[in-house]
Amino acid sequence: MKLIRAIVRPEKVDEIVDELKQAGYPALTRMDVVGRGKQMGIRVGSVHYDEIPKVMLMIVADDGKVEEIMGIIARAGYTGNFGDGKIFVSPVEDAYTIRTGSREL
């Protein structure tokens, strides 16, 4: 299993989530975050914004589905400008459903 953490544009979230749902991945957790990238925030005129609002989507999926989910997020969240975001994948060793106590996704 892998944990996919995607940091995406807030205005693209609905589109990404809809596409994930259509592809059969309705389960996710979202979190509002602020961050900056290599460009050190953005400068609009004389005002420098160091922390840009983003949304972090977290999805845990089986290894074989990771590529597909990453592809959907990357495609639906794409604008081609700086700030489209990043996708990180980390290993998950175990997953438990609290309601049933079962050790599976």
Next chain:
Amino acid sequence: MKEIMAIIRPNKMHATKEALVARGFPALTAQKVLGRGKQRGVAEELTFRIDPNLVDLNGHMTYVPKRMLTIVVDDDQVQEVIETIMATNRTGAIGDGRIFVLPIEEAVRMRTGETGPTAIK
């Protein structure tokens, strides 16, 4: 070391903290998150008025407010923490949440500079 990432009901937060303290795990990080599972959000589960932004055109919720706990513990304590969280949070209804276990490579206590397992003791 392992990171235990548990997504639970917000109203179970207090009970969960008490139960973890009783077992000797007072340290945790909590975050307010929004989430949905296989059921794509359940509006009936809430008794209070919900943010209109969370409701879609059909009146169903697209997301359910949840609390995410992050606890980093030694490998041999993982099972105890998971059992504590499960026992406190199981209501049997949809939306009890998930627990994920992730490997942690390194931990540093900033105050003293200790690293590794001593940093989380």
